Amino acid sequence: MSEQQTFLLDNEEIPFNPGETIMQAAKAAGKYIPHLCWHPEFKPHGSCKLCTVKVNGRFGSSCTMQATAGITVENRTTELDDKRRTLLQMLFIEGNHFCPSCEKSGNCLLQATAYDLGMMSPHFDHFYPDRPVDASHPDVLLDFNRCILCSLCVQASELADKKFVFNMGGRGMRGRKIIINSESGKLGDTNFSVDDRAASICPVGVILKKRVGFAVPYGERKYDKAPASVVEVAK
Amino acid sequence: MPFELETARNPEKLKRVAIEPVSRVEGHGKVTILLDDDNHVEQVRLHIVEFRGFEKFIEGRPYWEVPVMVQRLCGICPVSHHLAASKALDQIVGATLTPTAEKIRRLMHYGQILQSHALHFFHLSSPDLLFGFGSDVATRNIVGVIAAAPEVAKKGVLLRKYGQEVIRMTSGKRVHGTGSVPGGVNKSLSAEERAALQKEIYTMVSWSREAVQIIKGLFEKNLAEYNSFGRFTAHSMGLVRADGAMDLYHGGLRARRSDGSTLFDHFDYSRYWDVITEDVKSWSYMKFPFFNAMKNSDDGWYRVGPLTRVTQCDFIPTPLADKERQEFMAFDKGSATGATLGYHWARMIEMLHAAEAIKDLLHDDDIVGKELMATGQRQERGVGVIEAPRGTLIHHYRVDENDQVTRANLIVSTTHNNQAMNEAIRVVAKQYLDGKELTEGLLNHIEVAIRCFDPCLSCATHALGQMPLEVELVDADGTALDRMTRNMHGVCDRPTLD
Numbered sequence: 001m002s003e004q005q006t007f008l009l010d011n012e013e014i015p016f017n018p019g020e021t022i023m024q025a026a027k028a029a030g031k032y033i034p035h036l037c038w039h040p041e042f043k044p045h046g047s048c049k050l051c052t053v054k055v056n057g058r059f060g061s062s063c064t065m066q067a068t069a070g071i072t073v074e075n076r077t078t079e080l081d082d083k084r085r086t087l088l089q090m091l092f093i094e095g096n097h098f099c100p101s102c103e104k105s106g107n108c109l110l111q112a113t114a115y116d117l118g119m120m121s122p123h124f125d126h127f128y129p130d131r132p133v134d135a136s137h138p139d140v141l142l143d144f145n146r147c148i149l150c151s152l153c154v155q156a157s158e159l160a161d162k163k164f165v166f167n168m169g170g171r172g173m174r175g176r177k178i179i180i181n182s183e184s185g186k187l188g189d190t191n192f193s194v195d196d197r198a199a200s201i202c203p204v205g206v207i208l209k210k211r212v213g214f215a216v217p218y219g220e221r222k223y224d225k226a227p228a229s230v231v232e233v234a235k
Numbered sequence: 236m237p238f239e240l241e242t243a244r245n246p247e248k249l250k251r252v253a254i255e256p257v258s259r260v261e262g263h264g265k266v267t268i269l270l271d272d273d274n275h276v277e278q279v280r281l282h283i284v285e286f287r288g289f290e291k292f293i294e295g296r297p298y299w300e301v302p303v304m305v306q307r308l309c310g311i312c313p314v315s316h317h318l319a320a321s322k323a324l325d326q327i328v329g330a331t332l333t334p335t336a337e338k339i340r341r342l343m344h345y346g347q348i349l350q351s352h353a354l355h356f357f358h359l360s361s362p363d364l365l366f367g368f369g370s371d372v373a374t375r376n377i378v379g380v381i382a383a384a385p386e387v388a389k390k391g392v393l394l395r396k397y398g399q400e401v402i403r404m405t406s407g408k409r410v411h412g413t414g415s416v417p418g419g420v421n422k423s424l425s426a427e428e429r430a431a432l433q434k435e436i437y438t439m440v441s442w443s444r445e446a447v448q449i450i451k452g453l454f455e456k457n458l459a460e461y462n463s464f465g466r467f468t469a470h471s472m473g474l475v476r477a478d479g480a481m482d483l484y485h486g487g488l489r490a491r492r493s494d495g496s497t498l499f500d501h502f503d504y505s506r507y508w509d510v511i512t513e514d515v516k517s518w519s520y521m522k523f524p525f526f527n528a529m530k531n532s533d534d535g536w537y538r539v540g541p542l543t544r545v546t547q548c549d550f551i552p553t554p555l556a557d558k559e560r561q562e563f564m565a566f567d568k569g570s571a572t573g574a575t576l577g578y579h580w581a582r583m584i585e586m587l588h589a590a591e592a593i594k595d596l597l598h599d600d601d602i603v604g605k606e607l608m609a610t611g612q613r614q615e616r617g618v619g620v621i622e623a624p625r626g627t628l629i630h631h632y633r634v635d636e637n638d639q640v641t642r643a644n645l646i647v648s649t650t651h652n653n654q655a656m657n658e659a660i661r662v663v664a665k666q667y668l669d670g671k672e673l674t675e676g677l678l679n680h681i682e683v684a685i686r687c688f689d690p691c692l693s694c695a696t697h698a699l700g701q702m703p704l705e706v707e708l709v710d711a712d713g714t715a716l717d718r719m720t721r722n723m724h725g726v727c728d729r730p731t732l733d
Contacts, residue, residue, distance in 0.1 A: 100411065101304035133295055135637035141297055210638055211328075213299030215608075217414065217422040218407030 005069040010076055014067075022062040022073055023051055032229040033075050034084050034113055036091075036203055037150035038063040040235070042159065045151050048091075050084050050113070085119050093124045094173075096131070096145035097204075103213050104205030106221030110148060112228035129174065136188030139210050146205040147178055153198045153207060154178070160197035165190045178206075238533065238654075240661040243269050243278035250274075252673060257281075257682055264690075266681055268664060274671060276664045281657050281685065282519055290643045298324055298634045303413050305630070305645070309691055311354065313411050314347035314402055315623030315648075318484070319630040322619030324417035326505070327634050329611025335604030336419035341484050342596045343405035343414060344621070348483060348589040349439070350398025351624035352541075352582050355689040356446060357391025360579060364453055368683045369676030387449070390442045394586070397432075397439050401593060404428040419608035429603060436594045440555070443587040447559050450580045454571055462567070464666070465575035465659040465684040468493040470526060470537035471547060472651070474622050477501065479549030481588065483622040489547055490526065490537065498528060504620040507629055513646065521653050524646060536654035539626030540688060541581035546572045551584070553591035559584045575659050578687040623648045625689050649690040659684040 006013045007022070009031055016025035021044065026033050036048040044063035051062040054074040062073070074080060091097075091110065099105045134142040149168070157165040165187070169179035182189035193199070194209055201207070218224060222231060243249055246269055255265035269278035289305055296304065302320040306313035318340055325332065332340070362375045365384065374382070381388040399409040404424055406412025414420050424432075454461050472490040476482035487501035488510065499510055514523040514532035529535030546564065551557040563580055564572060571577040596602055619630045626648030633642040649656075663684040668677055 100307060101300055103300060103303075133297075133639065135297065135639050141638070208297075210297070211299060213297070214303055214413040214416050215421055218412065 005067075007067055007069060007071045007073060009073045014073075016067040020067050022053065022055070022060075022065050022067050025067045026062065026075070027233055030233055031075070032233050033062050034081075034117060034228070035063060035232070036109055036113065036148060037152065039152055039201065039203075042152060042155040045155075048087070048148065048150060050087055052083065053080065081117055085114075085117050086123075088114050088117060088119050089121075089123045091148050092119075092122050093126045094129070095147060096126075096128065102146070102205045103208065104146070106216070106218070106224055108205055108223075109203035109228060109232075110146075112223035112231070115223070116228040127174070131177075134180070134187050135210075136184075136186040137190075137192060137210075138188070139194040140187060140192065140199055141208045141210050142180075142187055143206055143208065144177065148204055149176060149178070150203060152201045152203065156198035156201040157192075157196065163191060163196065163198075165192045165196075165198060238658070238661070240276060240279050240664065241657070246278060249277050252678075254678055254681060257685055264685075266660060266685075268668065268681075274669070274673075276661075276669045279657070279661045279664045279681075280519075281653075281660055290645055293640050293643050295639050297638050298327055298632065298640055299417055299638075301632065301640060301643075302415055302417070303411075306411055308645075308647070310410060312347060312351055312623050312625065312691060314343055314406065315621055315628050316630070316645075317406070317412070317415050318344055319619040319621045319623070319628045320632075321415040321417060322485075322621065323617035323630045323632050324619070324634075326617035326619070327614050327632065328418045329614055330418035330609040331611065332419060333604070333606040333609055334601045335423050335606050336609070338596055338599060338601045339405050339420045339423055339607075340415055342424075342593060342602060343402055344484050345589040345592045345596070346398045346401025346405065348398075348624055349443075349586055349593065350395045350402065351689075352586040352589070353391055353394035353398060353446075355624075355686075356450075356579060356582060356586070357388065357394070359689075360683075360686050361387070361391070363679070363683045363686065364450070364579065368680050369674070372675050372679070375679070390445070394439060394442055394446075397435055398589075401432060404432065416608075418610055421607065423604055423607060424602045426603060429597060432593070433597045436590065436597055440587070440590045440594055443583070443590040444555060444559075447580070447583045447587055450583050451562070451566075454566065454576070454580060458567060458570075461576045462570045462574045464680075465663045465687070466573060467575070467655075467658045467662055468573065469655055469658070470498065470529075470535070471543040472526075472537050472539055473544045473547050473627055474504075474620060475501070475548050476552075480552045481544055481548035481550070481585075482552075483544070483585075483589075485621070488620070488627075491547060498526060504629070505618045507618060507620070507631075507646075511646070513650075519653070522646070522650055523653050524651055525654075532654065537651065538655035538688075539648055539651040540578060541585050541624075541626075542572070542578045543626070544622060545581035545584050551588050553588050553595070555591055556584055556588035559587060575662075575684060575687045578689070582689070625649055625691055626651055647691065649688070652688045652690065656685055656688050656690060659687065 004015045006015050009026055014025050014029045023033055023038055033051050035051040037045045038051060046061045046064045052059055053062045055071055099111055105111060131144040151168060153166045157163050164181050167179050167181060170177045180187050199207055249269040249271055252268040253265055257264045257266060265282050267280050271277055289308055293301060293304060302317050305320050306317040308316050358377050361380050366375050403409045406414030414422060470493050472488060474482060474486035475489045476486045488504050489500045490498040492498050502510055510527055511524050512527055514525055516523060523532045525532040525535030545560055551560050563584060571580055616633050621628050628648050629646040631644040632640055635641050660681050663680050667680045671677060
């Protein structure tokens, strides 16, 4: 039996199996690397860049970089967390993320990560994009104002549900968006179901089960019980 | 026919004095006064200078988001908006509330009445009432009250704190909780929460009784001034229970003409537009509602709030508050029931009622029940009305088949009182300012009249005392004749004119 391979993450030895990414190995070892677009059930997308670490002194996405024996990885350093806060601020101002009236509040990974990293203000001027709400489906509402383009819904619908309901479309900072695979572009004209995996994969408040709203009181929401750094390692 | 002192005949020839912003009220507004060369008052207006726009930007939002979103109108009385919206959306989802849901909402509402009334009386108005309307501005504030009457101030602070705790335990947070949802509530009280509130409630009832005695004593001591200050007659409106009792959470609309006769009674508020229309005026962002029966806002304006509720109901369904109501009604042959400062007395009677109602609810086992939600036949339209701390609050929504709000109309308590507040400050301007050289103390009389209504001018956040103030006397040519300023620290100055 060959010896367990390891790498250093913030000066701690982390074991890994061949083929695992830095993110997968860190999670298995109970170490939190902040992330938004990564989900253990799906292949890495590498778009949010929040999981950026320094590998032997060079920046890289921990969700896509394979772990290698003997590498030195910096994760929760002041420098990296500063950059993560800036990335979060850009995500917040790029969409319309109004936590006070958002039903995803308390269950939202974007909000929980911002709390965890100590983001105190949006810092940048808001874009205030004008994005429509798609309420055409009888059981599910889409509020694109909160989309962070993680593509998890695209993957879930394609790989888990085999329905291809969502896709990425458009170009540029203001043009890139999730599109719906129907002639009308409306969710109500697809075969999407509230029981689909894609219906519960959204880390923010875009894909919402209708008529639930604020049914869960304060104190019982996902991130009321533990911060993102604990919940995301445990799941 | 325009109101006396609403619009001067030749405003361009008059001196203009502005009180901006009005302090120790919720939100932001200003008062302008036009004076002739002999300082006689020719025009007085209360302007609301903010535009909110909630009715427009909730269009397109899913209906279940509304009770949480619209409560952001206000930082002081969000529970009222939270509950009025929830009541309207109960109709949209066709729900009849479970006993637990209704009682938890009532508990939340009485907590709100208690904390809001305590805040207004002790923090915002007691400096005027305890020290005098024209007293030294340096001490005419809550800090001055703490120094002069620490026990009174302490009880005020703790009464408010208790109300906030009731709100926290029923809605999840002291301010802007999520407890009330369309069709019910998302939590009831735990046994521990109930016990914690029960432990303090008898003290709160006792302190509320003392508060009523404070304002009653002030009326007895200053009878002539308190009865005449800003006094005017008006029509009135408020909710009453089916048996005529005061009910701040639910009931039918009762309106009385200024002569005391009944205009309508137990009117089903789900068609409020059959009895109320909203007028607009070019100089204010606030609408001017009036009774349809009087055809226009000049004749059909009315007042709402504690004074209306206490005088209109047949009785208050808690014994201590009802005893105080009877004394209030009988005091000096009923003179206080028409006094603008009578709002303070009525407000403290309501605070006592709220404390008693909380006590009763805390001994009702339904508040720890688990049946929280109900559903029914979906409707397109819902109207929710509640008696908020400042008066009747109306929320009206239409929701389409996709669950999105297509139309919203909100008539907040202070809007109903818009013309009444303008009337009060015009009377006070005539009584105290006419022909006099302006001083800070005299101008405060205008603010005292406004504070009687406890207005939430933007229904947004509250501005506590010591707001910067600049008053300038300008002649017909626009030349500044006199100027007084008050900075953020409450220091007044009369700078030399250039």
